Amino acid sequence: MAADHLPVLIDQVLSLLAPQPGEIVVDATLGLAGHASRMLQAVGPTGLLIGLDVDPANLARAKENLAALGGDLKSRLFHANFAQLPEVLQETGTPRVNVILADLGMASTQLDDPARGFSFQAAGPLDMRLDPRLERTAADIVNRMPETPLANLLFELGGEVFSRKIARAICRRRVDARIDTTEELVAIVCASLHVDPTSRKSKIHPATRTFMALRIAVNEELENLDRLLELAPGVLAAGGRFGVISFHSLEDRRVKQSFASESAAGTYQILTKKPIQAEESEFAFNPRSRSAKLRVARRCGQ
Numbered sequence: 001m002a003a004d005h006l007p008v009l010i011d012q013v014l015s016l017l018a019p020q021p022g023e024i025v026v027d028a029t030l031g032l033a034g035h036a037s038r039m040l041q042a043v044g045p046t047g048l049l050i051g052l053d054v055d056p057a058n059l060a061r062a063k064e065n066l067a068a069l070g071g072d073l074k075s076r077l078f079h080a081n082f083a084q085l086p087e088v089l090q091e092t093g094t095p096r097v098n099v100i101l102a103d104l105g106m107a108s109t110q111l112d113d114p115a116r117g118f119s120f121q122a123a124g125p126l127d128m129r130l131d132p133r134l135e136r137t138a139a140d141i142v143n144r145m146p147e148t149p150l151a152n153l154l155f156e157l158g159g160e161v162f163s164r165k166i167a168r169a170i171c172r173r174r175v176d177a178r179i180d181t182t183e184e185l186v187a188i189v190c191a192s193l194h195v196d197p198t199s200r201k202s203k204i205h206p207a208t209r210t211f212m213a214l215r216i217a218v219n220e221e222l223e224n225l226d227r228l229l230e231l232a233p234g235v236l237a238a239g240g241r242f243g244v245i246s247f248h249s250l251e252d253r254r255v256k257q258s259f260a261s262e263s264a265a266g267t268y269q270i271l272t273k274k275p276i277q278a279e280e281s282e283f284a285f286n287p288r289s290r291s292a293k294l295r296v297a298r299r300c301g302q
């Protein structure tokens with residue numbers, strides 16, 4: 001496995017999802033195949049891994065990492081959104097699966113690549129699409145969305161309390177010229193809040209929430225998660241396990257509510273009464289684990 005990605009909560013994922021020899025497992029967010037590699041080894045040559053990612057670059061890296069496992073392990077990888085999981089499963093001829101894992105958000109390869117525009121710390125185009133097939137970039141939102149909806153987006157998806165100030169500043173600036181780069185957006189946010197981005201006064205960078213809101217909107221992350229939560233009971237075999245690792249409260253709340261309502265309907269047994277979080281020892285070598293929350297449910301029925 002590549003050294004540049006450490007699968008979050010890997011021991012807890014394996015123990016709760018418990019992939020068994022011969023089972024069919026879906027990694028809905030393949031990334032660099034950190035979790036997938038371990039699940040594929042667990043299902044062995046009689047099992048099957050089905051991997052999805054919206055990012056073809058990560059998909060290619062995952063393919064290499066899985067191939068490096070060697071042997072006669074079987075995997076099928078798709079450039080697909082997990083919102084389309086039933087269609088993917090139809091293509092593989094396996095409408096029901098034993099395990100689904102979704103490790104939400106983005107991988108370090110994406111955040112660290114300035115050309116993708118995810119980072120307020122690196123100069124790049126204001127893109128933020130995980131899937132290059134998407135038509136709308138972050139620049140499209142910033143340059144076209146009217147002021148009030150833009151302020152609402154920053155508040156609702158990023159929790160930005162200064163959303164109105166920032167939206168006003170963006171709309172004023174774009175009258176003169178398009179805002180096309182991460183640096184331009186950072187400068188506008190900082191100027192509107194009268195803060196110096198290099199000052200260490202605040203714990204988080206002043207543009208953190210603006211960038212997060214735009215990324216969630218561009219990639220329709222909450223809509224896709226809602227769709228996955230809705231479709232999962234229909235594609236899990238009886239006894240199948242479904243795990244979701246989320247990284248902010250908008251995601252975790254949705255997972256919690258979906259599991260609770262499926263459990264009330266008798267469809268799921270919840271295996272994690274409280275979300276599982278990383279031990280402090282994992283924070284040191286995997287900073288991303290700090291905000292990770294894992295919830296797992298088991299599909300009831302025959």
Ligand SMILES: C[S@@+](CC[C@H](N)C(=O)[O-])C[C@H]1O[C@@H](n2cnc3c(N)ncnc32)[C@H](O)[C@@H]1O
Nearest residue numbers: 007029031032033034035053054055081082103
């Ligand atoms: C946090 S990384 C996953 C890392 C992976 N678990 C590993 O161990 O290497 C999330 C991945 O999911 C992909 N992704 C995000 N939203 C997706 C969606 N709706 N459908 C499919 N893939 C998605 C991203 O492109 C990214 O590669």
